[in-house]
Amino acid sequence: QKIIYLQDYKPSDYLIPKTEMWVDFTPERTRITTDLHIERQVGVEDGTPLELDGEHLELVSIAIGDEVLGAGQYELSESGLKLLDPPQSFVLSTVVDVEPEKNKSLEGLYRSSGNWCTQCEAEGFRRITYFLDRPDVMSVFTVKMVADKDLAPVLLSNGNPVDSGEMSNNRHFAEWHDPHPKPSYLFAMVAGKLDKISENFTTKSGKKVDLNIYAEPGKAELCRYAMDALIRSMKWDEERFGCEYDLDVFNIVAVSDFNAGAMENKGLNIFNDKYVLADPATATDQDYALIERIIAHEYFHNYTGNRVTCRDWFQLCLKEGLTVFRDQEFSSDERFRDVERIDDVKGLRQSQFVEDSGPLAHPPRPNQYEQIDNFYTTTVYEKGAEVVRMLMTLLGKETFHEGVDLYLERHDGEAATIEQFIKCFEDVSKRDLSQFQKWYTQAGRPQVSYTTAYDAESKQFTLELKQTVPATPGESEKSPMVLPIKFGLVSNNGDDLGWDSVEGAEVRDDLIIMDKEDVTVQFHGVSSAPVVSLFREFSAPVTIQTKASLEEDLHRARLDGDPFNRWESLQSAILNIVSPSMAVDGPALDLDLLDQVASALSQTLDSQDMSPSFKALSLRLPNYQDYAQRVGENINPDHIKSIKRDVDRAIAERLRGQLVSLYSALHLPDEYEPNAEQSGMRSLRNQSLSLLAALNDKQIFEMVETHYNEAQNMTDRQAALAIMCAYAPDRAEPLLAHFKENFAEPMTVFDKWLSLNASIDDDRTIDRIHSLMADDRFSLETPNRVYALFGSFTQGNPTQFAREDGAGFDLIADIIMHIDKFNPQVAGRFAVAFRIWKNFESKRQNAARTALERIRDMENISPNLSEMVNKTLE
Ligand code: B3K
Ligand code: ZN
Numbered sequence: 001q002k003i004i005y006l007q008d009y010k011p012s013d014y015l016i017p018k019t020e021m022w023v024d025f026t027p028e029r030t031r032i033t034t035d036l037h038i039e040r041q042v043g044v045e046d047g048t049p050l051e052l053d054g055e056h057l058e059l060v061s062i063a064i065g066d067e068v069l070g071a072g073q074y075e076l077s078e079s080g081l082k083l084l085d086p087p088q089s090f091v092l093s094t095v096v097d098v099e100p101e102k103n104k105s106l107e108g109l110y111r112s113s114g115n116w117c118t119q120c121e122a123e124g125f126r127r128i129t130y131f132l133d134r135p136d137v138m139s140v141f142t143v144k145m146v147a148d149k150d151l152a153p154v155l156l157s158n159g160n161p162v163d164s165g166e167m168s169n170n171r172h173f174a175e176w177h178d179p180h181p182k183p184s185y186l187f188a189m190v191a192g193k194l195d196k197i198s199e200n201f202t203t204k205s206g207k208k209v210d211l212n213i214y215a216e217p218g219k220a221e222l223c224r225y226a227m228d229a230l231i232r233s234m235k236w237d238e239e240r241f242g243c244e245y246d247l248d249v250f251n252i253v254a255v256s257d258f259n260a261g262a263m264e265n266k267g268l269n270i271f272n273d274k275y276v277l278a279d280p281a282t283a284t285d286q287d288y289a290l291i292e293r294i295i296a297h298e299y300f301h302n303y304t305g306n307r308v309t310c311r312d313w314f315q316l317c318l319k320e321g322l323t324v325f326r327d328q329e330f331s332s333d334e335r336f337r338d339v340e341r342i343d344d345v346k347g348l349r350q351s352q353f354v355e356d357s358g359p360l361a362h363p364p365r366p367n368q369y370e371q372i373d374n375f376y377t378t379t380v381y382e383k384g385a386e387v388v389r390m391l392m393t394l395l396g397k398e399t400f401h402e403g404v405d406l407y408l409e410r411h412d413g414e415a416a417t418i419e420q421f422i423k424c425f426e427d428v429s430k431r432d433l434s435q436f437q438k439w440y441t442q443a444g445r446p447q448v449s450y451t452t453a454y455d456a457e458s459k460q461f462t463l464e465l466k467q468t469v470p471a472t473p474g475e476s477e478k479s480p481m482v483l484p485i486k487f488g489l490v491s492n493n494g495d496d497l498g499w500d501s502v503e504g505a506e507v508r509d510d511l512i513i514m515d516k517e518d519v520t521v522q523f524h525g526v527s528s529a530p531v532v533s534l535f536r537e538f539s540a541p542v543t544i545q546t547k548a549s550l551e552e553d554l555h556r557a558r559l560d561g562d563p564f565n566r567w568e569s570l571q572s573a574i575l576n577i578v579s580p581s582m583a584v585d586g587p588a589l590d591l592d593l594l595d596q597v598a599s600a601l602s603q604t605l606d607s608q609d610m611s612p613s614f615k616a617l618s619l620r621l622p623n624y625q626d627y628a629q630r631v632g633e634n635i636n637p638d639h640i641k642s643i644k645r646d647v648d649r650a651i652a653e654r655l656r657g658q659l660v661s662l663y664s665a666l667h668l669p670d671e672y673e674p675n676a677e678q679s680g681m682r683s684l685r686n687q688s689l690s691l692l693a694a695l696n697d698k699q700i701f702e703m704v705e706t707h708y709n710e711a712q713n714m715t716d717r718q719a720a721l722a723i724m725c726a727y728a729p730d731r732a733e734p735l736l737a738h739f740k741e742n743f744a745e746p747m748t749v750f751d752k753w754l755s756l757n758a759s760i761d762d763d764r765t766i767d768r769i770h771s772l773m774a775d776d777r778f779s780l781e782t783p784n785r786v787y788a789l790f791g792s793f794t795q796g797n798p799t800q801f802a803r804e805d806g807a808g809f810d811l812i813a814d815i816i817m818h819i820d821k822f823n824p825q826v827a828g829r830f831a832v833a834f835r836i837w838k839n840f841e842s843k844r845q846n847a848a849r850t851a852l853e854r855i856r857d858m859e860n861i862s863p864n865l866s867e868m869v870n871k872t873l874e
Contacts, residue, residue, distance in 0.1 A: 001863055006314040006367040012137050013044045014086075017181070019139040021129065025116055025147040025191050029097045030109060031060070034129040036092045036139075050083040053126035053133040056108070060095040081130045094130050103127070104781050104822035112257035113216055115192025116152065117270055119263055122313055122372045125184035135310050136415040138181040145191060146173045152191040154214060158182070158266040160248045178266055180246065181413060183309055188265030190253045195220035199227055201245070204238045209245050214253040215273065219746070222277040223254065225288060225674065226295050233296040236330050241404060243303040252276065252295075256747065259783050259825050260376070262294050264301035271298070274748050274784055280672040282749050284715040285679035292334070297327040303408055311415040313372040317364040317440070318418055320376075321384020328385060335676035338563035339613045345538045345564070348386065350625050351378040353543070356445050357629075358835040359872050361472035365418050365440040370867040373825045379443075386541040387439040393484040393539050394436070394513065395429045402428040435515055436482045443472040446481050446542040454529040461489065461499070461526040465512075465519045467542070473874065485512040486539035486562075489523070489530035494559030500525030510536070531555045536562035547576050550593060557600045563610075567617055570604070573597050574622055575630050578647055582631050584639055591650055598654035605658055612666070613680025619687040621648055624798050634841045637798045641761065648694035656695065659688040663703070672713045679715070686719035693727040701728050708735055714749070721756055729760045750777055751788035758793040765800045766807055769793065780819055783826050790815055794833035801833070802840055806847030809834075813851040816865065817858050824862030831855070831868035849873070 018037035023030060040048070059076060062069045064087070075082040083092070103110040108127025109118050118128065126133040143157040149172045155164075159178025166172050194214040201209045211230060213223040230252070237243040247267045258272035275294040278287055304326060305319035332340040355361060355378055362377070364384045369375050392400040403425035411420060418440050426433050446467045453462045465485075469478035488510060489497040496510075504521040506513040512521060531552050535542065548556075548569075553576065556569035577593045580586050604610055604618050627640045652659065666685050668678060689707060692700045701724070708720035721739060724732035736757065743749045757768055769789060772778060778785050794801050794812060801808040812833055820827035837848035855861070856869045 001370045001867060003368050003370055006312070006365075009312050009314075011041065012132055012134065013041055013048050014050050014132065015039050015041060016132055016137055016139045019131075019141045021141070021143045023143065023145045023189060025145070025152055027151070028101070029099050030116070031095065031097050032129050033095045034093070034131075036094075036131070038086070038090055038092055040086070040088045046088075047085050050086045052081045052083075052130040053123070054080045054096075054130040055126050056098065056103075057127070057130065058097040059130075060097060061093075062095075063093045064090050080126070092130075096129055098128065105825065106257055106259045106783070106823060107825065109189070110257070112255040115190065115194065115216070115255065117190045117192075117253065117255050118188050118265075119259065119270065120187050120265070121185040121263060123185070125187055128187070131184050133184050135183040135185060135312065138183050138309070138413075138415065140179065140181050141187060142175065142177045143189065144173055144175045145189060146171055147191050150193075152193065154190065154192055154194045154196075156188075156190040156214075156251055156253065156268055158186070158188055158268050160267070178247075180266060180307070182266050182306065183415065186264070186266045186306055186309075188263070188268045188270055190214070190255075190268065190270065193217055194253065197221070197223050197227055199231065201231055201234050201250075203234075203244045205244060207245075207248075209234075209247070210249045212249070212251050213276065214251065215277065216254070216256065219254070219273070219277055222279055222282075222746075223252075225278045225283075226252065226254075226271075226276045226291055229292040229295040230299060232292075232334065233299045233330060236296070236333065237300060237303070237326075240329065240333070241303070241326070241401070241408075243300075243408070245302065246307070250299075252298075256784070257782050259823070259829075262298045264298040264305055266302070266306050269298045271295075272784065274751070277746065277748060278674075280674070280713040282714055282743075282746060283674075284713075284718050285674055285682060286715075287748075288674035289331070289335070289679070293327050293331055296330045297323055300326045300330070307413065308408060308411045309415045311417050313369070313375070314365055314367065315417050316372075316375060317380040317384035317387075318416060318421055320381045321364060321386075322388050322421075324381050324385035325388040328389075336611060336613055336680070339611070339617060339676070339680070341537055341564055342567050342614075342617050344382075348378075348382045348541065349629070352382045352541075353445065353629065354625075354836060355379055355832075356383075356443065356472070359473055359838070359874055360832070360835050360868075361443045363441050363443040367441070371828065371864045373864055374828050374867055383541060390439065390482075390484050390540055391425055391433075391436070393486065393511065394482070395425060395431070399429050400425070438479065438481055442469065442478060442481070443475055444469045444478060446483065446540070447545050448483070448534075448542045449545045450532075450534065451546070452532050454526070456529065459525050459527060461523040461530060463512075463521045463523070463532060465514055465521070467514065467517055473871075480515065480517045481540075483514040483540045483542065485514055485534055486510055486536040487512055488533045488536060488561055489526060490533050490556060490560055491528055491530060494561065496561055497526050497528065497530050499523040511539075533560050533562060533565045535565075536560075537564050538568075548572065550576065550596065554596060554600045558603060563614060566604075567614070570597065570600060570618055571622055571626070573600070574647065575626060578622075578627070578643060579630055582627060582640065582643055584634075584636060589643070589646055589650065594647065594650045595654060598651045601651065602655055602658055605655070605662060611680055612684040613676065615662075616680060616683035616687045619684070619691055621651065621691070628798070628836075628839070633839050635802075635839050636841050636844075637802050638804075641799050645694065648691060649696070652691045652694045656692065659692050663688040663692070682713075682715050682719075686716065686723075690719070690723050690726075693723045696727065701731055704728075705731070705735070714752075717743075718752055718756075722759070725756050725760050729762050732756075732760070747777070747784065751784055754778070754785065754788040755792035755796070758789050759796045761797060761799050763800075765793075765797065766811055769811065780815070781822065783823070786815070786819065786826060786830070790830065794830075802844050802848070804843050804847070806844075806850065809848050809851035813855050817855055820858070820862050820865045821860075824864040827862065828864035828868045831865060831872065834869075834872050837872070 016036050020035040022033040100109045100111050107124040145155040155174035157176035159176050162177045163175040196212045196214045197220050199211045252269045254271045254273035254276035256273050262271040300323050304322045407424040422433050446469050449466050451464045491497045501524045505519045553569045553573035560566045581589050711717035816827050816830050
């Protein structure tokens, strides 16, 4: 396969300042007529050929101006169209036919439930027409769409509507004009039968914007929460980032077949409907929170991504990392900051840390790829967001915002790079950020260790810090990173101690800036011996290697002024205690030590200062993934699972009374609201019940059944079912049957049912999955079904996915190979499940290798899947 390198970037020889399209939808095919206004760039030689991208297109005609081109004037291939000797400035007219009905890759133009829609990022536009399909070629688009009035009463594209009208033969048209030049990946069209809800928003300068959310017929009312989230996002972006919406309309369309979560096309966001549709009976609190996030994320792209886009796909995290950071900040401002932060870090550790430690590790800005679709990764997104967060921590919020303002102003309407982004922050802060930039270019996660010493006589506290960055595939030499370390010196009573002077590193208030491998920080005038609290708020994405004493962990868990480290210390206390027992023939669990953790946890649960949602997070004891990461290699999932069960049970036994009263005493308002307060309370009740279930006690299971039967919303209902599936699969059967019977609609609920089924740790689960696949409503062609059933299996059922006999790996390999034939993006994405294969003990490793090799050797493997599998096997 061809590898594309960042260093080979070259600006395009030709630009396309203006694009006009006429699109004629008929059931069998769609005809696309395009006028490209093409200009050769100054300095490019006469006779330089023009290579337009184009795939799966049937060329009907081609002309320059009035002159129809004949053979000899252009060359056609599978990947595009080459004009051999184009003039300096000209209009190229092409007519092509495409077959959206047959397009199951969900890239380019396709049909979902009878409606036409598009997905162009990253390289889907070339499946719609011939174009320079690269993000640094930006064009002003005008699109005229024509269709049968009954088949497609709704016709949408980017920008503002400029014209519409009736035509003969029951047909009609709509014309859209987008005044903002944009790259082709932001192009979108939707045509079909859709219902909508509408609102409007007045921007800070008084401009009225029409807002519409479209969904399949009958589903529009389920879009109310998404609309509310949109309006809040628009307001927030004005207040926090000064970004004001820049078109007359903003449309969102929810479709049921979509590879990704959503897409930020200019003025016309297209969403996977699972991130739009919600009501209390069908969506959980978590679903609501995700909808809010993703609606905000796509909207925020209007500036970070659309107004300023990426020069090339290596810069993907320029828009994605920054926009994830923005959506995290939005949720933190709208909900509880501490809780959001803990949740985000949990997510980062569960996915990005795993990616970073395995064969697919790469920097947030990679310098080579085969298929860009494979680089929409958690490193680009979530680690990219952490890097932006570190910039804010390092420069301070105010200077950081000056930097973002400068970036959005200086590069408005341009396609930018990471270097240009960083330069803006250098300019406003006058700080050299060249070392900081390594966060974008170096893969892997610093491992930090530390020692402390306190001298009572001289009142001197010494903190020695050391960082190393482990090698990652293809990068053996690493240099030290800049680590912004938020910290505190926690006293006996929990207050932070001050100091008179400090030397050895740049220290500003509660921030140490570490930029070398080793740093020794001396604090003078510290009145008593502190317990140090490092990386408060998780101020840098590192792993701390030093194992704190139980005493220190518990001190922080009880008293740290930083909620993140309070939470973190309790988790790490548990992991530290359990660690030795995780080795296959390690010592038995030390129950006395766990007792001490339980009593700290009990204190948290009793505390008046902590919110229910914080308490709920504390009750979520380390999960399988946390343990597995601690073990690192030679993993036997059955063993980890059984240790986890013992830990949960030991702690549940000690907290039983408290958990039962938490569960029964918390009363929620009658009316369901998906807000942070209420969801925190529900989460606390459900977590209490979940931990109680670890007792494996009949009485508790009856409570769970009652919880299920009396649930007034999907959050509680699903929680009850998940608890039963996890702790008492046999008792879960009748509940699962009941759920299927009574909650069959909409498909988002069916997906929950699929996920629950696939999560059951039971030898019969693979058979169960086969019978689920035979359900009429299941289809491998719809990504949401696949994610629900197999995502839950690979992510949430480690003992069955990684069965010793290899049956779990085989199942997933079969599915991936099947899907690869029509949807390589989804196949490639699913292959990620195997990234942990080398961490298993040898039997499981061999089984996984056999499955991976079988995929690698399949006939006609797609380039997407091939890149993923080869890298995973390397
Ligand atoms: N930019 C899109 C992702 C597109 C995925 C293409 N394979 C959604 C987002 O990150 O906002
Ligand atoms: Zn994004």
